[in-house]
Amino acid sequence: MKFLPILFLLFAGLSACSPAAESAAADSEPGTSDTHRIVSLSGTLTELLYDLDFGDQLVGVDVTSTYPSAVNDVPKLGHVSQLNVEGLLALHPTLVFVAEEAKDKPALKTLADAGVTVVPVTMYPTLDNAARAATVLARHLSIDEQKIAEYTAGIEKDKRELEEKLAANEGERPRVLFIYARGARQLMVAGTDTEAAAIIELAGGENAIQSFSDFKPLTPEALVEAAPEFILMFTSGLASLDGKAGLANIPGISQTPAFQHDQIIAMDGHYLLGFGPRAAQAAGELAGKLHNRISK
Template identity: 40%
Template sequence: MKHIVMLAFVLTAAISCKKEEKVTEETTVKTDSVVSAKIEKIVSLNGAVTEIVAALGHEKEIVATDVTSTFPESLKTTAKDLGHVRQISIEAIMALQPTVILATDKDMSPELLEKIKKSGVKAEVFTQEFTPAGSKKLIADVAKTLNHADYKALEEKIDTDLAAVKPIAKAPKVLFIYARGANMMMVSGTGTPVEKTIELAGGKNAVTDFADYKPLTPEALIKGNPDVILLFDSGLGSLGGPQGVLKIPGVDKTNAGKNKKIIAMDGALLSGFGPRLGEGAAKLNALLSENAK
């Protein structure tokens, strides 16, 4: 009789364990499905937005970007480059089966914007303001779109980095040249992101008689008479380095040309106005301070 009772107890315990294992397995599957449901397939069509998405910990969810999304560099091997936002087609975006499309209204054609809105995919097109406050707002907007509540550290990083900007006794006049080889050079007027970074870094724009960008001319160079000429790293490389810049007609008649004050920075760091805004301003400030000596 004792053996029968013992056997019954063992069988009951075994059945109970089986049920517990089944419940545990079902719970795991259910949990996994919840986790999987939260994974997005993000198409980001702006460099600053891409930086924010990655900084918030969602880099692995980015499946495609635009040409301005150069940071973090690891995206070059993990995300598809769709090219410039002016040339991207809705078909190229939809072929990736995204669950979220993020962009800014800068440079985006009304046609693409309308097609994105009608795509049926969750999409947010932000208006980007090129100020520290604007960068913080963009961070908050992107974070909220991704249901990400913890983003204050990225906003605080901007203030911390900007605190490293040192006063320059005499603000240098800085001329920014956007170059893609000697046959394609534009000069920055007022209202550009680069102008805003120059001002944050303690310099002032050498060209103020027109807005946005215009083709570079010897007359504009001589009239602006910059103390420093600034380019993107890629632009400086396309001209063959500082020596190539010094060969541009009119440069030799400027203070920058006479003193060989040519500097360059990474494009996204200089003009992105994302989480690294303060970092970029501080780096430019250091370069301007060094060249002021």
């Protein structure tokens, strides 16, 4: 499954490392203390840490960490691929959580060599990704097993509710094309084996591109092949084109069934493709837009 670390970098923008507001805390072994100085280098893991009541122990986050709003008060460290190691070490972290696919970045090796505990967490494009990640965090944080069980049960409840809604539209799978945009000169479409394809399928749709995997540049030929009934974008991506009017200027877009029937869907990027605690809610909201009979 292809995730979007580079695209999220473009989406969020680069940010310089902010100075630490707190003094160094004593180092502690994973799982042996209730207090840590945590750095999260994943928006999904940041949201999960807040959900598990560890938000007050965050001393630094990456640029993909945009939710909840309280995270705006935490120093930003840039993107995981361009970390300022000295600035990060100045925060005196005791734990650094990062998505598995980024674990081999040179900056993270430097942190580990400096004695910082770096914990890679495997991400899955599934509705229960947050629950699976929570079990990994629990190996390093003092999280009560009952809390994990209740958290997992809540996610399972959201999944069942989504499945019940989709059951009413069994057999109806509208063709959906996901377009990543950062201005008119940076347009890409999602093929198979992408998190965009995964969320579309979880919401009861069919990814409109089946002839290739990963992301490729948008071409008029791809639009003809896709013939999408819906076009799905990040809210920020559509805004970078000046809205639907700007989207119409992209060659081939105005000839698609999606554009002709004004079926353009824009959603927050992290919410839509983060596969965090709100993944089932995001899939349900998308399903509501794809199937008129499904309430959000």
